[in-house]
């Protein structure tokens with residue numbers, strides 16, 4: 001199957017890869033030709049994830065055994081997220097790109113499980129990082145995230161769009177090229193589900209939005225990391241990780257598509273500012289996990305207040321926090337770093 005443009009609008013072009021998967025180019029400016037065909041000979045795309053239910057814990061578990069064969073720490077020059085050049089045919093057919101999002105070749109969702117997994121590359125620069133993206137690129141990533149949230153959330157088999165980044169081999173990232181992922185779940189995953197339930201309880205008791213109240217309180221407290229007119233970055237009172245930051249709008253906004261472009265750009269700038277602080281913690285790039293909690297696609301939207309959560313298990317320059325039995329088996333987190341100390345450190349970086 002040859003690549004062909006399915007939709008094209010200003011600075012957004014959707015084409016198909018050789019095995020039928022969709023790839024969407026989000027460009028910093030309109031008018032770029034993204035019609036380069038995928039010249040690889042790929043086996044048919046057949047996602048085989050399975051959704052099972054743990055009756056004892058009352059939670060879903062995804063089983064995706066085919067992922068055992070996925071690309072793991074490829075040799076330099078064989079990166080599947082770099083642009084295609086000459087004999088090097090990657091997941092991105094174009095010889096350069098700004099931002100792309102494409103269906104994951106080794107997905108944890110799709111097939112019988114429903115839903116969809118996408119890989120979203122922030123830059124064609126293999127050695128780049130999110131924290132060092134220029135403002136125009138941050139704006140494009142924000143636009144791509146909002147687009148994917150709205151587009152995937154409109155699918156009948158999607159209840160929750162989870163945007164995240166897993167950065168660093170130390171915490172299991174299999175590819176060093178700067179990228180994030182999007183899991184469009186056919187259900188609301190346990191952590192956002194618990195957060196929505198807490199927000200609903202708070203509204204029933206106090207008549208107000210939980211995160212609105214938390215942001216207002218944190219704004220005058222000792223755990224602020226950075227702020228703009230519209231957004232606050234703070235270490236949560238009960239941080240689970242050595243360094244953990246929430247970035248949230250002061251106003252009640254359910255998700256990224258609900259933000260107007262200028263506000264979204266402001267948020268992206270503050271988010272990148274927090275990542276720069278994380279990277280300045282040690283003399284090496286800090287491994288981190290970053291997730292966006294947004295309103296579900298349908299049920300439960302009223303309780304939701306958008307926020308990003310960034311955390312690292314790196315507790316000293318050469319020590320990682322490993323999750324112990326109390327944490328994985330008991331769900332009881334123990335943090336060795338005082339959240340107020342972590343906030344002071346991040347504030348001064």
Ligand SMILES: [Zn+2]
Nearest residue numbers: 079082126177
């Ligand atoms: Zn690369």
Ligand SMILES: [Zn+2]
Nearest residue numbers: 209212252305
């Ligand atoms: Zn709110």
